[in-house]
Every structure is written in structure tokens, then in C-alpha cells.
Amino acid sequence: MIRFAMLGSGSKGNATLIEHGGTRLLVDCGFNLKETEARLLRLGVEPASLSGILVTHEHSDHLSGVGRLARRHRVPVYMTYGTHRVWQDAEVPALIRFSPHQRFEIGGLAIEPYPVPHDAAEPCQYVIAAGDGAARRRIGILSDAGHISAHMRAVLAGCDALMLECNHDPELLRLGPYPPSLKLRVGGDRGHLSNGQAAALLSGYETARLQHLVLMHLSETNNRPPLALDAIRGALDGDLAGLRCADQAMGLEWAEVV
Ligand SMILES: [Zn+2]
Numbered sequence: 423m424i425r426f427a428m429l430g431s432g433s434k435g436n437a438t439l440i441e442h443g444g445t446r447l448l449v450d451c452g453f454n455l456k457e458t459e460a461r462l463l464r465l466g467v468e469p470a471s472l473s474g475i476l477v478t479h480e481h482s483d484h485l486s487g488v489g490r491l492a493r494r495h496r497v498p499v500y501m502t503y504g505t506h507r508v509w510q511d512a513e514v515p516a517l518i519r520f521s522p523h524q525r526f527e528i529g530g531l532a533i534e535p536y537p538v539p540h541d542a543a544e545p546c547q548y549v550i551a552a553g554d555g556a557a558r559r560r561i562g563i564l565s566d567a568g569h570i571s572a573h574m575r576a577v578l579a580g581c582d583a584l585m586l587e588c589n590h591d592p593e594l595l596r597l598g599p600y601p602p603s604l605k606l607r608v609g610g611d612r613g614h615l616s617n618g619q620a621a622a623l624l625s626g627y628e629t630a631r632l633q634h635l636v637l638m639h640l641s642e643t644n645n646r647p648p649l650a651l652d653a654i655r656g657a658l659d660g661d662l663a664g665l666r667c668a669d670q671a672m673g674l675e676w677a678e679v680v
């Protein structure tokens with residue numbers, strides 16, 4: 423059994439847990455140490471029990487808490503060469519660097535990073551899998567991407583659980599308080615996925631295997647959960663029992679992929 427949870431999701435901090443057997447990974451950590459420890463304990467996880475921290479990119483909502491957490495609890499950190507090059511806080515007990523096209527394993531989990539278009543040094547996202555043959559289960563994560571390439575579509579095909587960025591509603595972004603330069607950045611080709619762009623990934627997506635579809639990284643300024651959910655429902659053939667939004671404050675309770 424593989425399961426996942428979130429400490430929180432959004433521009434004020436992201437962190438996702440994935441667990442299988444005795445292997446427990448944190449993807450990103452954009453919360454300070456005290457907040458991270460409290461949120462981990464809320465989900466029943468001792469910080470020192472983490473097997474590794476996988477980083478997607480250097481933006482502070484993903485990376486700001488990684489260094490202190492890794493040092494305090496002696497957790498190995500995994501990131502791309504490019505992300506490491508720009509990381510200011512890189513003194514950690516163990517650091518493993520990789521190319522975003524290079525697969526590797528941590529414990530019983532297969533890690534498949536893939537590159538994404540985002541305004542960072544060498545950003546990647548992940549598909550994480552466990553089990554063999556018919557028992558193999560795949561969890562896909564996609565956030566912080568300005569658009570969806572054919573390669574990303576191919577990598578994310580056939581997931582059993584998908585965590586998908588629905589950053590903004592274009593109309594709320596356009597009318598909202600952000601300065602013009604930031605609106606261009608967020609809505610641009612190397613910015614963030616809109617509800618409509620996320621929905622476009624799902625039209626034509628083979629949903630037969632999909633047990634969980636978690637909408638993540640919603641902007642508190644430029645989006646609302648009902649807007650994101652409506653856009654996604656419109657792209658799915660009917661409703662999906664496992665469709666829901668992750669929350670900035672509460673994250674996401676443990677979800678099992680059976
Ligand atoms: Zn982000």
C-alpha cells in the first residue's frame with residue numbers, strides 16, 4: 423500500500439508526504455521548522471523518521487524549510503544539479519543531486535523526475551511508484567508549471583493518484599490586485615497552471631485507474647476551490663469520487679492508494 427498526505431499547499435508553503443513500507447518521503451518543504459514539525463506530527467509522522475526530502479525547485483514556498491529540517495533531523499536531500507547551484511542554504515548532512523531525466527530509487531519507491539517549464543533554475547516534478555506488475559501504483563505530482571508539454575502528458579499518463587496544480591482562474595488573476603508584471607509572470611508560459619490548463623490535461627486522460635485527484639497550489643488571491651473543482655469536473659467524464667482540493671492551512675489528510 424502506498425499513501426500520501428499534504429502538510430499544506432499554496433503560495434505560502436508546500437510539502438507532500440508519500441509513504442510505502444518503511445520508506446517515507448517529503449516532497450518540498452516551504453514551512454519553517456516549528457511549523458513543519460507541528461504539521462508532520464498532526465499527520466502522525468516523527469520528523470526523524472523521514473527517509474528523504476525531494477525538492478522540486480528553489481522557490482521559497484517549496485525550499486525555505488528544507489535546510490533546517492534536514493540538519494535538525496538528519497534527513498537526506500534530493501534535488502537537481504540546477505536547483506542545487508542556486509540554493510543558498512546547502513549545508514546539509516547528505517545531498518544527492520540528479521538530472522531531471524534520471525530515475526532513481528529510495529527504499530521501495532521508484533522516483534521518476536521530469537522537467538517542467540517554470541521560472542526557476544532547473545525545476546522538476548515527480549512520478550513516484552511502488553510495487554511490481556499488476557500491483558504497481560503510480561502517484562503523479564504536477565505543480566509550478568507554466569504549460570503542459572507532450573512529454574509531461576506522457577509521463578503523467580496512467581497514474582493511480584494525481585496531485586495537480588490549479589493555481590488561478592484567469593479572470594480573477596486579470597481583475598485581481600497583483601501588479602501587471604506579476605500577472606504576466608503567473609499567467610505566462612513559465613508561470614503557473616490555470617484551472618483551464620489543468621482541466622486540459624484531463625480531457626482525454628485515461629481516468630479508469632485514477633483513485634485520487636487532488637487539486638493543489640490554489641492561489642488564495644486568484645482562485646477559489648469551487649471554480650477549480652468546476653473546471654476539472656467539466657473535463658472529466660462525470661464526477662470522480664477522489665476529487666478534492668488541498669488546503670493551505672490544513673493540507674490533506676492521508677489518502678491510500680489501494
Ligand atoms: Zn510554488
Ligand SMILES: [Zn+2]
Nearest residue numbers: 479481540566
Ligand atoms: Zn515556483
